[in-house]
Amino acid sequence: MKMFPVKQYLFILLGSVSLVIGVVGIFLPILPTTPLLLLAAFCYLRSSKRLYNWLINHKVFGAYIYNYTTYKAVTKKTKVCTLIFLWLSLIISMLMVSNIYITLVLLAVGTGVSIHVMTLKTLRSEDMEKYNNFRRPFQS
Numbered sequence: 001m002k003m004f005p006v007k008q009y010l011f012i013l014l015g016s017v018s019l020v021i022g023v024v025g026i027f028l029p030i031l032p033t034t035p036l037l038l039l040a041a042f043c044y045l046r047s048s049k050r051l052y053n054w055l056i057n058h059k060v061f062g063a064y065i066y067n068y069t070t071y072k073a074v075t076k077k078t079k080v081c082t083l084i085f086l087w088l089s090l091i092i093s094m095l096m097v098s099n100i101y102i103t104l105v106l107l108a109v110g111t112g113v114s115i116h117v118m119t120l121k122t123l124r125s126e127d128m129e130k131y132n133n134f135r136r137p138f139q140s
Contacts, residue, residue: 008047015043015051027089030109034068041065073121082117086110 019040025031044052056062067073074082090110094103 011043011047012051015040015047018043019055030106037061037065038069041069067123068120071121071123073123074117075123079117079120079122083114086113086117 018036021031022033022036022040025033025036041052041055044055056065064074064078067075087110090106094106097103
């Protein structure tokens with residue numbers, strides 16, 4: 001399927017913006033990291049094999065994206081680290097901004113994210129071996 005160059009560049013731009021905001025979301029608990037990384041993978045898959053291959057084989061994001069899209073699961077270590085980092089950053093934010101309404105919003109966001117993380121399946125080690133065997137360039 002031949003894509004018009006403008007459409008291709010728009011997908012690349014949207015994927016890149018999504019990726020940057022998703023990475024920022026790792027450090028700011030208000031921004032949803034997972035949906036933004038999945039959007040970046042979606043956009044790159046439709047516009048650039050090179051960018052998609054880079055993302056899906058990235059040493060930090062690759063396994064995360066693959067496991068989430070394939071199994072709707074994350075490793076136990078990912079769950080634990082996510083929850084610790086989430087609540088640490090939320091508590092620090094609540095202490096820095098002593099506004100009851102912002103604190104309530106942060107508690108609601110933290111509770112929602114925690115529930116989502118806990119409802120994800122926990123990935124087994126043999127599934128991770130499948131990912132390690134999967135790491136290869138995308139072929140159309």
